[in-house]
Amino acid sequence: MEVTQILLNAQSVDSTVRKRAEETLKQFQEQNLPGFLLSLSGELASEEKPVDSRKLAGLILKNALDAKEQHRKFELVQRWLSLDMTVKAQIKTCLLQTLSSPVPEAHSTASQVIAKVAGIELPQKQWHELIVSLLSNIHQVPAHVKQATLETLGYLCEEVSPDVVDQDQVNKILTAVVQGMNAEEGNNDVRLAATRALYNALVFAQANFNNDMERDFIMRVVCEATLSPEVKIRQAAFECLASISSTYYEKLAPYIQDIFNITAKAVKEDVEPVALQAIEFWSSICDEEIDILEDYGGDFTADSDVPCYYFIKQALPALVPMLLETLLKQEEDQDQDEGAWNLAMAGGTCLGLVARTVGDDIVPLVMPFIQENISKPDWRQREAATYAFGSILEGPSPDKLTPLVNVALNFMLSALTKDPNSHVKDTTAWTLGRIFEFLHGSTVETPVITPANCQLIVTVLLQGMKDAPNVAEKSCGALYFLAQGYEDMGASSPLTPYFQEIVQSLLTVTHREDAGESRLRTAAYETLNEVVRCSTDETAPMVLQLTPIIMTELHQTLEGQKLSSDEREKQSDLQGLLCGCLQVIIQKLGASEPTKFVFMQYADQIMNLFLRVFACRNATVHEEAMLAIGALAYATGPDFAKHMPEFYKYLEMGLQNFEEYQVCAVTVGVVGDVCRALEDKILPYCDGIMTQLLKDLSSNQLHRSVKPPIFSCLGDIALAIGENFEKYLMYAMPMLQSAAELSAHTSGADDEMIEYTNLLRNGILEAYSGIFQGFKNSPKTQLLISYAPHILQFLDSIYMEKDMDDVVMKAAIGVLGDLADTLGSNAGSLIQQSLSSKDFLNECLSSDDHLIKESAEWAKLAITRAISV
Secondary structure, eight states: OHHHHHHHHHHOSSSSHHHHHHHHHHHHHHHHHHHHHHHHHHHOOOOTHHHHHHHHHHHHHHHHTTSSSHHHHHHHHHHTTTTTTHHHHHHHHHHHHHHHOSSSHHHHHHHHHHHHHHHGHHHHHHHOOHHHHHHHHTTTTHHHHHHHHHHHOOOOHSSGGGSOOOHHHHHHHHHHHHHSTTTTOHHHHHHHHHHHHHHHHHHGGGGHHHSSSHHHHHHHHHHHHHSSSOOOOOOHHHHHHHHHHHHHHHGGGHHHHHHHHHHHHHHHSHHHHHHHHHHHHHHHHHHHHHHHHHHHOOOOOOSSOOOOOOHHHHHHHHHHHHHHHHHTTTOOOTTTTTOOOOOOHHHHHHHHHHHHHEEEEEHHHHHHHHHHHOOOOOOOHHHHHHHHHHTSSSSSSSSHHHHHHHHHHHHHHHHHHHHOOOHHHHHHHHHHHHHHSSOSSSSSSSSOOHHHHHHHHHHHHHHHHHHHHHHHHHHHHHHHHHHHHHTTTTTOOTGGHHHHHHHHHHHHHHOOTTTTTTHHHHOOOOOOOOHHTTTGGGGHHHHHHHHHHHHHHHHHHHHHHOHHHHOOOOHHHHHHHHHHHHHHHHHHTSSHHHHHHHHHHHHHHHHHHHHHHHHTTOOHHHHHHHHHHHHHHHHHGGGGGGGHHHHHHHHHHTTTSSHHHHHHHHHHHHHHHHHHHGGGGHHOOOOHHHHHHHHHHHHHHOOOGGGHHHHHHHHHHHHGGGGHHHHHHHHHHHHHHHHHHHHHTTTTOOOHHHHHHHHHHOOOOOOOHHHHHTTTTTTGGGGGGGGHHHHHHHHHHHHHHHHOOOOHHHHHHHHHHHHHHHTTTTHHHHHSSSSSSSHHHHHHHTTTOOOHHHHHHHHHHHHHHHHHO
């Protein structure tokens, strides 16, 4: 059969035909990859072929070059690079030829595939002629060729990093793109493709934005495009502006007044998709200024060169009224639809960011709007006023807000029970939640919640939990923050008298017929967990009574009735929520001796429930059940050993779960909990666990975020089994060494990489620390002497890099102390020879962080002892 027919069959409605075609394609690919890719590119390029087969050919081609998972992507890149040069050249010729196809589906697919190939080849210094040949296309007469070429340039900028394209070519790409955006360009499809391409090309334009003339020109063209008669072009132009605001914030001053006028007009008059992007510009400026002001704290003087231009502060008098206006543009059914996003929501979100940017200054600008609208007969005005109030509660100082909240609180409580409109109630409950989140708790000097109004607040929130699902969900949220604010109250909490009633009401919510709507059931369990977590010893007997209730609920989800896949998913969600709830109960009751003793009567039954949950095979539930078992192991201590024979197989399954790497990470954490609980009783299981952990570490398929916790886990194991760790040293130490070398040289890395490197270093240091402490006072300590020079070298190198965070600093000085403490005189001379130990120790001794200081003082003691021996 020829390829065209197979590709059409692969899209057939008849599943047998479709499956057979998919099988055939798979075999073709496995048996003859070059032939397979060539025939796909030929299919895509051929004008005689049907649109559907061309489009699918392009899609399969694209998927043969790229994948979401890092390890799979790496394999595909290697596979393409190792193909025969002539085969690749033929494929690329077909792709470039397809760009001039009059069929939109074909040329659009081709432009994506070209960008994927470029993403592989340009960094390898291959296919230099690509950009030249694309740029020569720009002057082609048929508009669709121009459009397809601009689209390709846009995708290309998305795929490759700026450093692989030289500045001369960047200039040419930008020139082509900006010309395509120009108002003189008669064809709207070309203008749209160009505007979207600019969005991706902005990161390449660093040098051009540093040049005043070029920057002026780009800004002019973008601003003109926001006035295009075509909606999609206006929307894309505002997307460019929002991106410029974060990429080139420090270059915006000369344009900000014009941009304000353009965005204000769009927000007032334009259609929603465009207006939303216009608001996004200001939200993005807020994000920039919030970051700058947080980085520098409030302690800079007027003449210091802090790169904050206070655009928001300057725009306040005009910006705030514009945003308040949008709050009145609500949609009739916005609260019902999860993920709804409209003008009113975008305006409120932006207003909240403005409040965080300018603090107290926003309050006098918003209060008149609230006072004017809060009691109006039209629900839209009442809801907008409430939303405005809720939006400005984070940012301004408590001193400024508390008097206003004291006046508003009773009004809000009354609106939550009495307002006839569901939107108003929804927003009122949300605003109450924000009041309790930001203006209530042990750090707030003048409490908003007093013994006088506490009962009324609880009564109103419990009443709100019986309302429509969206209102009930927000009422649960408000109760969550109410409970959280009493977390550090010590012995007695104002919520204690209502504890029983609150718990009962929340359980009732979880059983509502409509609890599946508006995330209501999830919110009720999250709130129940928080109420339990923040409860005091006084209510412990009631938490004990809650235990068998939650156990029964979990038991009921496990009773095997045949379920549809939709019902099974709901049931898994419920199991996850119940396991999470049990975890909090276990932590709460296991934390103090009297309740722990009574609670232990349930421990075996709970463990059996968790083991049954594992048999259900669902990733999210596994994660929750694992975490809960970790808590149970911690609470039961050495007694947990009796569950190990049954639990071990699930532990092993979790450690092997590469696909759902979060499950793997959580399991690694639980191994640590179990080690702390069982100490040397974990020994019989260590061979299996260590084998699996070392396999995980050497795999390039496991997500990198799981590796740091695995290293710490090695430390937990060593600490638990002491000198018995001897037989694993020859495997674990080289792995730690190579990871340490890798993490020591990070100069020039971006923030995300530095953060990951610090996590990795911390894991490695925790492993070393556990190993040294585990071997302490054992006759086998001399086994560690040969590793000491390398560890000291690692400590030197991260000290020299100067990019470690406080957590790593504390761990590193701790390891220096462990080394001296365990190896004694054998370490003394090595530490004296080390390049930076002395400087590092002194730096830590004078640290402001008392934890670092404490570790350093202990390390100093251990080192002094080791040297004087």
